[in-house]
Each structure stands twice: as C-alpha cells, then as structure tokens.
Amino acid sequence: MAAKTLTIDGQMVSAEEQQTVLEAARDAGIRIPTLCHQEGVMAIGACRLCLVEVAGITKLLPACVTKVQEGMDVKTNTERLQKYRRMILELLFAERNHVCAVCVSNGNCELQSLAMEHGMDHVRYDYRCPKCGVDLTHRLFGADDNRCVLCGRCMRVCWYIEGAGTKNVSGRGVNSSIINDLHQPWGAAESCTSCGKCVLSCPTGALFYQGATVGEMTRDRSKLEFIVTAREKKQWIA
Amino acid sequence: MIATLAKRRKPAAPEAPHPSGDKRFKILETQMKRYQFKQDALIEVLHKAQELFGFLDEGLLIFIAHGLKLPPSRVYGVATFYHFFKLKPQGAHTCVICMGTACYVKGADKILASLEEDLKIKSGETTPDGKVSLVSARCIGACGIAPAVVYDGVVTARQSADDAFAKVKGWMGHVA
Numbered sequence: 471m472a473a474k475t476l477t478i479d480g481q482m483v484s485a486e487e488q489q490t491v492l493e494a495a496r497d498a499g500i501r502i503p504t505l506c507h508q509e510g511v512m513a514i515g516a517c518r519l520c521l522v523e524v525a526g527i528t529k530l531l532p533a534c535v536t537k538v539q540e541g542m543d544v545k546t547n548t549e550r551l552q553k554y555r556r557m558i559l560e561l562l563f564a565e566r567n568h569v570c571a572v573c574v575s576n577g578n579c580e581l582q583s584l585a586m587e588h589g590m591d592h593v594r595y596d597y598r599c600p601k602c603g604v605d606l607t608h609r610l611f612g613a614d615d616n617r618c619v620l621c622g623r624c625m626r627v628c629w630y631i632e633g634a635g636t637k638n639v640s641g642r643g644v645n646s647s648i649i650n651d652l653h654q655p656w657g658a659a660e661s662c663t664s665c666g667k668c669v670l671s672c673p674t675g676a677l678f679y680q681g682a683t684v685g686e687m688t689r690d691r692s693k694l695e696f697i698v699t700a701r702e703k704k705q706w707i708a
Numbered sequence: 709m710i711a712t713l714a715k716r717r718k719p720a721a722p723e724a725p726h727p728s729g730d731k732r733f734k735i736l737e738t739q740m741k742r743y744q745f746k747q748d749a750l751i752e753v754l755h756k757a758q759e760l761f762g763f764l765d766e767g768l769l770i771f772i773a774h775g776l777k778l779p780p781s782r783v784y785g786v787a788t789f790y791h792f793f794k795l796k797p798q799g800a801h802t803c804v805i806c807m808g809t810a811c812y813v814k815g816a817d818k819i820l821a822s823l824e825e826d827l828k829i830k831s832g833e834t835t836p837d838g839k840v841s842l843v844s845a846r847c848i849g850a851c852g853i854a855p856a857v858v859y860d861g862v863v864t865a866r867q868s869a870d871d872a873f874a875k876v877k878g879w880m881g882h883v884a
Contacts, residue, residue: 638784652781652784
C-alpha cells in the first residue's frame, strides 16, 4: 500500500493511502474534535466538528471522510475553525433541550466535554425548546429525544456492528428523530436484540440504562472497540 | 458442480396470496419482482405502493420490508424522509398551494393561512371527514401565473384566498 506524506499543523505525517485525515492525525497524536465519529462504523461527516482547513481549498473539509493526499497541508485548529466549532456546538445545544444539571450523563457527556473544551460559556441563539418524548418502554434501556443530537451513532452501531437495523432516522431537517422499527415504542420493536450497543455508543444522555439518575450514566466504550477489533482483525484484546 | 447445484435448487414455491385477500398486494409483489427484489429499488416500490393504496400504512410498510428483506426502520425512515409519501389516508380532494418565491410574494402564504383557518387543519393534514387534504409545495414551476393553486391535479392561475375557499367549500358540500 502506497504511503502518502502530508503536513498536519506543521508536522510532517506519513499515512497509508486509504486513511482519512482524521485517522492520520490521530496516529500522529494530533486531536481533532469529533462527535458523530464512531470507530468501526461508516463515517457520515454529519456533525461538522472535525472540519479542517486544507491549503488551496477554500471550503472546510470534514476530516473523518476526507482521504489523505500527497503533499496536503492541513490545519486543524485555526481561529476560523475554533469559531465555527463553537458555533456548531451552540447550535446543537439550542436545537433540543440540553439541560446538563438534570441530565443522566452530566459529567460523562461528549457534548458537554466538547463545549467546555471550546470555551462555550453561553449560547448566542434562542433555544428552540421542542417538546420531545422520553421512551421508557424497553426493559433495560431508555431513550430521551430531548438530549439527542442526531449524530446517528446508535443507528450505525445497530446497523454495522450488531446488524439488527432496529434504529433509523425518520423525517428530515428539524423534524428528524431516531425511531425503532416502524416508529414503535422501543420495548415493542421486535428486531431489537437488547444488545445495548446503541447505549454504549451514545455521546449524550439520549440513551441510558433504566434506573440511571442525574449524572449516574457512565458507559464502557472500550467494549465497542473490543467487539470491532475482534470482528475486523480477529484479535480479542480484553 | 454448477449443474449439480442447479439440480438441487428447489422449484420456486408459488407465492401465497396476501392474507387480506387484497389483489393490490399481488400487484405490488409483481412490481418488486420486476426489480428482482433489489433493496435499492425501495423508493420505486414505495411509489408503486402509494399509487395502489393511496397511502402507506404500517402493514404495507412491513410487507415491503419483508419483500425487499430490509429492516422496517429503514423503510419507515425513507418513507418519512420524502414529503411525497403519505403515511395517513388522504382526503377525497387535494388542494396544493404553491409556496415558491413568486407565489409567496403574490400572497400564497395568505391563501394557505386562510384555508388553514377555514378548514381548521394545518398544511399537510386532512379534514376529519376525509374530504379535503391541504398540502403546500415548493415551486411548481408555474411562476408566470402566481399565485398558483393545484386543485385535484389542475393548476389554477392567479388565485386569491376567496377563490380557494370557494373551490374548497364546493368540495366540502354545505359548510357554514
């Protein structure tokens, strides 16, 4: 496999041909913030947090779906990118009802950590405050649409790793939501195997274990990594 | 080897008719067969289903999901993504108001607002008696005759809120 050399934040990096900019940067120890990215499932470039600047291209490119090219000059943390990332986070907060103080994932939330990392101390946009439901019909898990950022991780994990395809996105735009089977209560979704991978993948408090209360929701994401490595590389690394 | 495999293959079982006895399921099945039950023919199959049944109910979506061997969530997701697909029965008559830029500037928003008020339904809904469905559309390409309204498939030029109400009132029968 041909190797490509590129520059990321002034650092010379060599990467394999098929790698994305995100993978190349992570291998080189450069962190690019992500939200919708999930190891082992198809990248969809939905959250736009991994946008990077590439010299010679005026558009910003999502690092998770941009393949490396020879001689690429990538900047991952310019002032312009910081500004946009903060804006994206603010829009995510304004879209639904993200009230950290009463959220099951308070303190263990990727959205919250990203907001803190980017110095997001307030939201400049009006909150939409939509009325979203909470689905507690499943025996083991709960789903709170108020906390959902529509990253699609649960859906892709269900599709690519578990292979059940219970979850999907219904509607479009502002009316999108994550549904089970034919928009049934989760507990009534026949295709659900109750494997809990979606709960492991959720970055916010949208999916949680029954009985978890404020700040109690922790997830062992290494379990997902374990299963992906086992499946793809036939290596069982506990 | 190939010959042996071919010999062993079971003859295709005659497809059992749909339990409801509705012939339209058979037609839909034929349509799916025409696409060799390919999963990426989902949209075409949904089109045919809506053409046959008028709207896509839960049983129909399950029927399609089974036919194309897709998870129901994918079928539901696609059916709700496109405005064209209706998951609820539509009214006997349909009134489509063009909300494209030209029509909007000429007052399509007022037509829609007044019809919504008169019929007591929102855009995209059907009156409880099942007589009229109110739909708004993006530009229908009839900007020269703005504001345009489509009554049961007939594009009508330069409509006002009163014109639209008169037309819809005719459909509704005697409405106060």
